[in-house]
Amino acid sequence: MGKNTKEAIIAASISLFNTNGFHGTSVRDIASKAKVNPANIAYYFNNKHGLLEYCLTIFFERYVAEIEEGYERIEQGATICLKTIARNILFFQYENIHLTRMILREITIDSQVVREIMSTYLMKERFYLNRVFERGMQTKEFRHVTPDYMTLQLKGLLNMPFLNSHYMSEVLHVHPNERYFAEKYLKEVDRWIDGVLCRNEYEPAYLAVN
Amino acid sequence: MGKNTKEAIIAASISLFNTNGFHGTSVRDIASKAKVNPANIAYYFNNKHGLLEYCLTIFFERYVAEIEEGYERIEQGATICLKTIARNILFFQYENIHLTRMILREITIDSQVVREIMSTYLMKERFYLNRVFERGMQTKEFRHVTPDYMTLQLKGLLNMPFLNSHYMSEVLHVHPNERYFAEKYLKEVDRWIDGVLCRNEYEPAYLAVN
Amino acid sequence: MGKNTKEAIIAASISLFNTNGFHGTSVRDIASKAKVNPANIAYYFNNKHGLLEYCLTIFFERYVAEIEEGYERIEQGATICLKTIARNILFFQYENIHLTRMILREITIDSQVVREIMSTYLMKERFYLNRVFERGMQTKEFRHVTPDYMTLQLKGLLNMPFLNSHYMSEVLHVHPNERYFAEKYLKEVDRWIDGVLCRNEYEPAYLAVN
């Protein structure tokens, strides 16, 4: 039953890290929720931190894959490419909402290990996005911008809905775990690309992504 | 010397909560950094959580004050008003970068107390922003938008730079603790207001805020 | 207001020691209940233990006085004398029910200081009771008994009702803080003296004590 035990631990840890944070969650909590013996965590992940690293890795592995998948459209134009990347990220995060929130929060902690893992992947992210921005500027699709500042804004837009889920639902009455939200919010991000990034006259015929 | 002790505890806790998170910081760490006796934390704030609540309160008290101060410009037009609010928030957060980062992270945890404090202030924030968005739509300054979605985007833009300071500096080579950054980033936010929110033809004569 | 402060501390401490025990009561609890500053306890009684010693002393001072007052009737006969002593103790304890319970419990703890204070007074108690028992045996009022065993039994009878007040009220439905109880229980003790101690034929004409 090794597979089940390991999977159960991962699922429980994502849920609990998401709710209480890494430091706010004990290995006993995780083991209890996963209905396994606490010693199994050491067995499969060395220690509690190894479990976090595992979660970080599977998240970023797939996160970067989503970006790479979108980047393949670069030849179709920077705008379409960027919109595809944004769409991929948004839906990936929407489909893994708990893991996403947990990761986005944990990487704000100044931990040596977290920083190292994160850097590798986020350097890749930066690399692809920069390439897109530069391509867009080169083809005159985009206005002249500072790529890193654009990355910053784009990430701000894409992460915001997943960081504060109870703020979203209780204050804004917006529910990020509903498909409807993801669809609608994607349009907002597209509008940001069109309105802030693209140089063409405003309100162009919307560029379909699919 | 009560004032000094209390202030020292607050300063130390902001610094440590910022670096290691609330749960990752022990009261002994705080007391040690503040060079006071650990029992003083219980003396002044009842317990560790009371210290967090105190930080939350002073942050949001001033945060909402910044919004209210900007809102007073509502009669000068929604665009100017919103830009002033954005400016106020951005510089307030820039000037309290550690406290801001700590708060932005901590409020993502599902804590009862945090949620209560947060709701009070964030409801006010939503109230004022909604009024501005509605005013702008009424005066035809703004396009037709869903206010809560705009709030979401604006907050995403304004919070992003303060959430991951080492990602900012190590990956993007952008330094949010420098005045230059705040000035430049403000222009980006203004561009978002102009490009995404305002209905007038793109690239207008930039509206000065001050 | 020195008098009030001191009195308030004593009253509060008797109440709290009675309910929670000496170790289960903090000086802050006492100060809070007495509505005085905790430092006053050190001022008036040196430390927390000094407060307990003070309570012990005032209790036993008066306790022994009650015995001595009863012992003065020795010339009227051992039976009358013993009944008077029993009556005095019973009513003294009934009138100081909280203090009594607290003391009776605290003296079961193996504390050096408590032991010393206690010994002094309880040696006196033993002295007087032994004299009464011996006089009774000498005058043939009492059967031949071992005085210390009689002391033990008498004390068992006299202390029992004050030791477990909530057992008394909740299990036995007997209320030791009512005058009626003290009157009735005194008759029981008299019956013990008559039935166990006295040699005369059973059920004698009851000897009035007053």
Place this chain on the structure above:
Amino acid sequence: MGKNTKEAIIAASISLFNTNGFHGTSVRDIASKAKVNPANIAYYFNNKHGLLEYCLTIFFERYVAEIEEGYERIEQGATICLKTIARNILFFQYENIHLTRMILREITIDSQVVREIMSTYLMKERFYLNRVFERGMQTKEFRHVTPDYMTLQLKGLLNMPFLNSHYMSEVLHVHPNERYFAEKYLKEVDRWIDGVLCRNEYEPAYLAVN
């Protein structure tokens, strides 16, 4: 080695609770005396209070069993039955002198949990004793008495020797931990039953219990 650890903790706690009281004993004291790690107390008994509850339970479980065992003699007559019960209690307490003293003291504290545990068992005790008293009155063995008052006296007599062990030895020079004492004191209790409770002419042929 789970058995040994648990047993060692129980033995150490009885000894220390007996000497210093529950509140006067720290878990470190207990662990140190038992030569085990302090965390084992939480492991086996949840917390310090759970350890006390455990002691209370094992004490009263056996205490009530002693009473029930004596009650089986009810058909042989109330006097014999009551004497058997008294004998059983006395020897049970004599054989568990430290546990007994600890329990007798702790139940005088107004603790919610203690009260609940206690009530259950002491209600049973009252039930059986009342049945004996009523039977005795019915068969004219006993005089007309108030059962609860008799219970009170009997418990006073049976508990007294175990409550203040150092008073006993240092003041009265009586040693309750010696077999001789228990034998002799039992005769005193029998005399109380004969002299106070039984209606037959005084000084009957002593009823052997065994």
Place this chain on the structure above:
DNA sequence: CATGAATGAGGGTTCATTCAT
């Protein structure tokens, strides 16, 4: 592959007490 017993370190908090004012 999984478990329950056991550990040592550290957690937050409360304690009695001191002392300048």
Place this chain on the structure above:
DNA sequence: GATGAATGAACCCTCATTCAT
């Protein structure tokens, strides 16, 4: 007489982890 600030020690408890089975 009385206070509030401050302390250091100790409190109970939980922690992540280890290890024999």
